[in-house]
Amino acid sequence: MKQNYYIASCVFTSRYPQLSQKIQTYVAKHYGLTVVRCCVPNYKIKEFEEKMPNGYRECWQALADCGGYEAGDTIYTLCHNCLAIIEETKPAVSRFSLWELILSDSSFPYPDYNGRRMT
Numbered sequence: 001m002k003q004n005y006y007i008a009s010c011v012f013t014s015r016y017p018q019l020s021q022k023i024q025t026y027v028a029k030h031y032g033l034t035v036v037r038c039c040v041p042n043y044k045i046k047e048f049e050e051k052m053p054n055g056y057r058e059c060w061q062a063l064a065d066c067g068g069y070e071a072g073d074t075i076y077t078l079c080h081n082c083l084a085i086i087e088e089t090k091p092a093v094s095r096f097s098l099w100e101l102i103l104s105d106s107s108f109p110y111p112d113y114n115g116r117r118m119t
Helices: 010-015 019-030 045-051 055-061 078-087 098-103
Strands: 006-007 032-036 072-077 092-095
Touching: 006 019, 010 019, 019 032, 019 055, 019 098, 032 092, 045 055, 045 072, 072 078, 072 098, 092 098
Parallel strands: 006 032, 006 072, 072 092
Antiparallel strands: none
């Protein structure tokens, strides 16, 4: 059965855990994406768990380390390395940047910049 995943990115999440958790919650709620940690099975699990702040570590540990990523599946991520790795190792899996998903989302709650245009 076709699966849609959001790869939270172990490196991004270790640096920005609160923002990563907001993104994870948004894509799971609005798109029903299955959130996983990384694009590579068992990649530095302990190392990245230890980098997570205490208030977030349990949430991170509860996520699957990786998805199955079979032909016909779709992944979204903000990690360029994950996109490249999936493209090389799983060419039958569709790959999109998180930014492409946000850009196509007419209900995304962009911040109010008082009429200034952002590019």
